[in-house]
Amino acid sequence: MKTPEKHIGKPMNRVDGRQKVTGAATYSAEYELPGLVYAVLVGSTIAKGRLTGIDTKAAAGAPGVLAVVTHLNAPQTPGSKPTGKDPSQPQTTGSALRIFTDDQIRFNDQPIAVVVADTLERARYAARLVKGQYAPEKHQTNLEAGKAQAFLPTSAKKNPKSPMNDYQRGQADAYKTGAIKLEQEYVIPTEVHHPMELQAITAHWEAPDRLTLYDKTQGTMATRRDFAKEWGLPEENVKVIATFVGGAFGNALHSWPHESAAIIAAKVANRPVKLMLTREQMFTMVGYRPHTWQKVRMSATADGKITAITHESIGQTSTYEEFTESTLAQTRMMYQSPNLTTRYRLAALNVGSPIWMRGPGEATGAFALESAMDEMAYLLKLDPLEFRLRNYTEQDPETGKPWSSKFLKECYRLGAERVGWNQRQLAPGAVRDGDWLVGYGMGVGTFGAHRGSSKASARLLPNGTVLLQSAVTDIGPGTGTAMTQIAADTLGLAPAKIRFEWGNSDFAQAPTQGGSAIVNTVGPAVQEVCLALKDKLRELAGAGNAAFASAKKEDVIFADDHLTLSGNDTARASYADLVKQAGGTAVTVQSKPNGENGQKYSMYSFSVHFAQVRVHVLTGEVRVSKLVSCADAGTIINEKTAGNQMKGGAVGGIGMALMEHAIIDDRFGRYVTKDLADYHVPVHADAPDIQVAFVNQPDPYVNALGTKGIGEIATIGVAPAIANAVFNATGKRVRELPITPDKLV
Amino acid sequence: MNQFQYVRPTKAQAAIDAVAKDANAAFIAGGTNLVDLMKRGVMTPQKLVDINRLPLRQIERVGTGLRIGALALNSAVADDRLVREKHPLLALALNAGASPQLRNMATVGGNMLQRTRCAYFYDVAMPCNKRQPGSGCGALEGINRMHAIFGFSDKCIAVHPSDMSVALVALDATVLLSGPKGDRKLAFADFHRLPGTTPERDTNLEPSELITAVEIPDSPFTRHVHYQKVRERASYAFALLSVAAALDLDGNTIKAARLAMGGVAHKPWRLAAAEQALVGQPATEAAFQRAAAVAMQGAKAFKHNEYKLRLGPNAIVQALKTAAAA
């Protein structure tokens, strides 16, 4: 007997790669439905106040216009909660901003009308004819000013167990009495996800109470739930399809006003409606990484043991929704500090709501923490890697629990070697190559290894192939490919004989794609459903062949599309024959979240990023010349797509460190960065050949696959690695991102 | 986008007539700037006169100079053998601009006439004297990181964003125009204007005048040239500021120099006094620094672009150093 070929871990090509590169993949704005019409949003031009009037006459009379919907004529959506009634409550009914229901303006470019026309150009033209009249009120969009009214999130006030509460271990603010002290402030600006694909939805009322949405979302089931509630419909009456998502990075984790608008527009026009945001609108109404101020105070002994850390953060949110994220989580568990204080606050501004952006709060927090670690190492005249090793944690200092697995030291070793860390000079500004100063820096990242609950369904088809289905989306990481590999190994089938279908809310329940949790969560469900399918096959084989019926379970071999028995050369049943004999077979399993192990162990993925940068002595331009990312993410299902994830995350980190910066003119409360010529994301020339290394050790407790998640740790820690390298190159410490040339000349 | 008429004449005169007849008409070449502005509602022509069929694409020697047709593509000019041989500075500047895709669409005439990237100009909900005279200058007390340090007025502090134009002004180019009143030539240095009290006018082009070509006289600046563009990412970004530098060296002595800056004024900014300061000097960093100091005389910054006062001289020195070593 030959051992079945293993697919897990292999750099298999993406199952949908061909579709994507040939244009055969259909995205949310590409569904051509009969009678399809186009919707364009009209945004407010003030940041706060009241809409005293809205002139829609010219728009309504413009050629091709089918409907102009405003708060004066919008149909009521029975399940919506009024906007901002309780900003602390996570909204479960559509967008947190209930559009077209009142005259209040809460942020600039808030949708005040939606225009529907027979062509996009006509809709866009008519939208420009809609004129709002306003009674403006004094707005606040400036975080520095808003900080004065910063508050503890309501969720923390209500729930003493919320991680958003103040945290304390050891003595409060003990840094004051430390031997070597550091006290610094760090700021990250608002950053916008800006996936290549703009936010888009095609809304189709198939019947007055049946809605189909082709929507850019990271969670088909969450979107279904939100809009079913918004319209007071049973969930099964709403179907959400998101087969292909052209990147999201978090901005499709939430239901947004434009989705509500498209659905309302489709109702009013009684036609399927397509609505795609413009790049300008991507800044204002579909979330962003919030502008955040942080302060780190740290003390250490002269021999490099941290004695105390106090880390505070104030993040921006909107006035109608309290968005919180885990900015301070990494600080509480990364280093062995006996005394530790964290305080998390929000500042509510007249802006649209933020939403998690890749590596979310942790990436923001890591910029402050990992910069401070570098600053402290410098004060101590210690190598920053050595300083981290002296404060390494062998168990979670926050909970006292053992790690489910932790190979961060191994990551340190791998990364330091590859980047050439031994070339690093302790003194900044010491290495010069022509007109360029050269420096090295490192930054560490961590993110909870979450496993949620999920279902998966599997069906063996008469031709011997297996169809798996899950409502999960694949926003680019290669979910479909990884699941195919997991199924292939579990079933003993070639990947080509497996079809994994995703991105449809009618498929087996799955969580929203986010928080690096999909392989951890859906992977085990796929594995379990495949095991269940094998049980079924064994049963079927037993019915036709007594040898199988009497065999011990572990003696049945599944390989090469057949069941065989070890030690029995004649017993052999093909999958195809079995399914023909049974007249079809289908199984669905419910896979459970990690209960008990989650109680016993602290579960995290870890990463470290090492950067070498070059800074031009005269122009202050920074180029990342080397970037090495090493991850302890448990088992790697697909070396290629996982490596891809790491590289993409690192490029995101380069953007965060060096260029991404959405700017509001506070006088108008309006963005002045409005397109990708103003808001820079890295181009190829900004990314070196990023090297990725995985420890690839299975975690024994998160799930049976041994995975821990990659998506977030790919970004967390990259920005401080670059900032620290810039310091090492130049002696200039930039504590407010991005590190643009103006800050270095 | 507004409804508009669209015509595509094949003769220059017909194109000029088509625009002259209609106060709200505009030429369109590559469309890479105009179409964006139309989508944002910043420019709302009622008639587009597509000039792509006019025979204005040649790059040829004329007398002791090079004539480049107004419709020559940015990429074609940058790749042209004659251009690379005679005016490598122009090729460098062109290749520093935009992206290959855009350079394959953008034309020489359109590049000169591209409008400022000032964010207030682009947003019809914000004040901007250039877009709407009398509405105020949003940038003056707003976000003015990218704005001018030379030649501005209290009506407008925008900069001209073109890279190509910085090289052309350094190379003493001439613009060839054809209009209802006939043909004329304009020194490139006089083509763009300072904002003064009428920032709505970017150039001295008369209504319905067509750019037909630019001419660049032969010069000794065929080797020691450099276009230094400082930007926030390695490629595909407008300049924070830029410097076109050209040296004519005799051994290590500077016989003649050309120096111009982009991203610092409402027009490409020729630095004549600094050029003079270089003549007869040795090509050393010290001499470059002295010239840079001369170049920056009179510069004045606003709230967010103070860095340009430091970056400017540094970029000049870097450009000259690189040019000298070329």
Ligand SMILES: Cc1cc2nc3c(=O)[nH]c(=O)nc-3n(C[C@H](O)[C@H](O)[C@H](O)COP(=O)(O)OP(=O)(O)OC[C@H]3O[C@@H](n4cnc5c(N)ncnc54)[C@H](O)[C@@H]3O)c2cc1C
């Ligand atoms: C994302 C992006 C990045 C860019 N980055 C850069 C950069 O880094 N550096 C840089 O220099 N540029 C940059 N550009 C600008 C680009 O160079 C210009 O858009 C382009 O050169 C304009 O040429 P066009 O032929 O497309 O002009 P069009 O858009 O067709 O026309 C522009 C204007 O010129 C007028 N016009 C055109 N031809 C003539 C003519 N022959 N006679 C009279 N009037 C005429 C038109 O009426 C219009 O008003 C960028 C543009 C984009 C979109």
Ligand code: SF4
């Ligand atoms: S600088 Fe010029 S273009 Fe910008 S807002 Fe002021 S007037 Fe308008």
